[in-house]
Amino acid sequence: xxxxxxxxxxxxxxxxxxxxxxxxxxTVSGTAKATYNATSGNQADNGIxxxxxxxxxxxxxxxxxxxxxxxxxxxxASGGAANNDDTQITLGMNDMGTLKVCVSECGNxxxxxxxxxxxxxxxxxxxxxxxxxxxxxxxxxxxxxxxHTPELPFGTTATFAYNSNLAGDGLSGNTPGTSGNSRQExxxxxxxxxxxxxxxxxxxxxxxxDGIDTEDQLEEGGxxxxxxxxxxxxxxxxxxxxxPEMLEANRxxxxxEYYENTGYSIxxxxxxxxxxxxxxxxxxxxxxxxxxxxxxVEMDSLQIAYNVGGATLSxxxxxxxxxxxxxxxxxxxTIIAMTFAF
Numbered sequence: 571x572x573x574x575x576x577x578x579x580x581x582x583x584x585x586x587x588x589x590x591x592x593x594x595x596x597t598v599s600g601t602a603k604a605t606y607n608a609t610s611g612n613q614a615d616n617g618i619x620x621x622x623x624x625x626x627x628x629x630x631x632x633x634x635x636x637x638x639x640x641x642x643x644x645x646x647a648s649g650g651a652a653n654n655d656d657t658q659i660t661l662g663m664n665d666m667g668t669l670k671v672c673v674s675e676c677g678n679x680x681x682x683x684x685x686x687x688x689x690x691x692x693x694x695x696x697x698x699x700x701x702x703x704x705x706x707x708x709x710x711x712x713x714x715x716x717x718h719t720p721e722l723p724f725g726t727t728a729t730f731a732y733n734s735n736l737a738g739d740g741l742s743g744n745t746p747g748t749s750g751n752s753r754q755e756x757x758x759x760x761x762x763x764x765x766x767x768x769x770x771x772x773x774x775x776x777x778x779x780d781g782i783d784t785e786d787q788l789e790e791g792g793x794x795x796x797x798x799x800x801x802x803x804x805x806x807x808x809x810x811x812x813x814p815e816m817l818e819a820n821r822x823x824x825x826x827e828y829y830e831n832t833g834y835s836i837x838x839x840x841x842x843x844x845x846x847x848x849x850x851x852x853x854x855x856x857x858x859x860x861x862x863x864x865x866x867v868e869m870d871s872l873q874i875a876y877n878v879g880g881a882t883l884s885x886x887x888x889x890x891x892x893x894x895x896x897x898x899x900x901x902x903x904t905i906i907a908m909t910f911a912f
Contacts, residue, residue, distance in 0.1 A: 600624040603909040610902045621645075637662035668718040676714060678729045678757035679704060683769035683795030684808030686837035688847040689873040689884040689907065700894025701853045701867055702829040704791025704812045705753065705773055714755075725761030730754070752776045770794040775815065787816040787827070802839040808832075826855045826864065846874045855895050864895035882909045 602622040609616070622645070629639040643656040658672040670676065681703045682691045716731040733753040757771035772792035793810035813828040830853070837847040849871045855864040871888040884907045893899040 595630065596626065596628045598624070598626055599912065601909055601911050603907055605905060605907045608904045635664060665720050667720045670716040670718065671713070672716065673713045676716070678716075678731055678755055678771055679773075679793065680757060680759075680769040680771040680795050681793040681808070681810045681831070682833075683759075683767070683793070684797055684806030684833055684835060685795075685849065686797065686804040686806045686835040686847055687849050687871065687873050688837055688845040688875040689886045689905070699867060699869060699890050700896075701831060701851070702812050702814070702855070703831060704771075704793055704810050705775070705789060725759075727759050729757045731757075765799040767797045768794075769797075787813060789813065789815040804835075804837040806833070806835040826857055828856050830854045830856060843877045844874070846872075848872055853895075865892040865897045867892050867895055880911060882911075883907070884909065 600623050603620070605619050605621070607617050607619070624644040625641060626644075627639060627641040629637065631637050637660075639660045639662075641656070641658055641660075656673070656676060658670055658676050661669045663669065685691045714731045714733045716729060719728045721727055731754065733755075753773055753775050755771060755773035757769070759767065759769045761767050770793065772790075774790040775788050789812075791810065791812035793808060795806060795808035797804065797806040810831045811828055812831075814826065816825060816827075831851065832853075833849065833851045835847065835849040837845060839845050849869075851867075851869045853867040855866075857864065868891045869888060871886060873884065873886040875882055875884045884905070886903075886905045886907075888903045888905075889900075890903070891900050893901060
């Protein structure tokens with residue numbers, strides 16, 4: 571695997587030397603969002619917040635017809651400071667596909683590929699519901715190198731991603747990062763019929779260089795999703811699985827061997843401005859024996875979004891049972907949001 575990665579990196583470096591690059595263009599875009607979040611139940615809390623994303627994208631074309639782009643996303647961090655949340659360099663090689671080098675949110679996880687929510691993916695609306703989803707080679711703070719195929723028959727694309735160091739690759743090109751396990755990820759998206767999209771991904775953590783040699787189970791996970799749109803209606807269904815790393819010494823009757831998540835979603839565009847949706851997610855923590863110390867997480871969400879041209883007013887109401895798999899840790903969450911795009 572290390573040899574493959576070295577070959578890909580050398581190829582990228584060679585291409586940058588072989589072809590001259592024309593002057594590129596720089597664009598700036600982003601969103602700003604103000605929210606009011608009110609929760610009730612065992613985790614009651616209220617809050618007003620403002621968040622934003624600022625995206626810088628530079629792009630150009632080489633003399634041989636290949637394209638390149640560089641993008642960087644700034645998000646607010648704790649305390650309001652700017653945080654480099656997503657950086658990537660992309661080399662488009664026409665019929666040969668695309669190479670990417672990414673830091674942070676550049677993953678190919680399909681855990682939400684089925685979602686048709688009007689406002690936001692249910693587990694990304696506000697409060698943390700404690701659901702365990704499959705991991706991602708493009709997780710925050712880590713770097714990946716990726717190959718994306720060109721479009722194949724039936725609108726199919728495939729991706730291979732490799733993260734050399736889950737402990738955190740260097741955010742600077744001159745920083746090697748610290749030692750840790752690596753992760754590899756495979757994903758596939760196909761559109762065999764008009765309106766139908768099928769998505770799947772699988773990732774696994776490789777066991778080396780983390781100083782631990784007593785794992786009884788290595789981390790791995792995956793997901794698949796089906797989404798179909800006909801007229802103003804979109805429906806979706808998906809499942810995901812995550813098996814956590816488990817040390818031999820920690821395996822017990824109550825240990826969770828894997829998490830199983832199921833989602834259903836339906837969205838309806840009332841007109842060009844108004845959309846509504848209903849989404850349900852369920853998560854089960856499957857334990858080593860029949861002894862049950864965890865409880866299924868169940869979430870239901872109704873959402874509506876109203877686009878007023880350059881801005882969107884959204885309302886989401888979610889009911890959650892057994893947050894973080896804890897019995898009776900329930901909450902009801904209401905979010906009002908105004909989002910501006912520029």
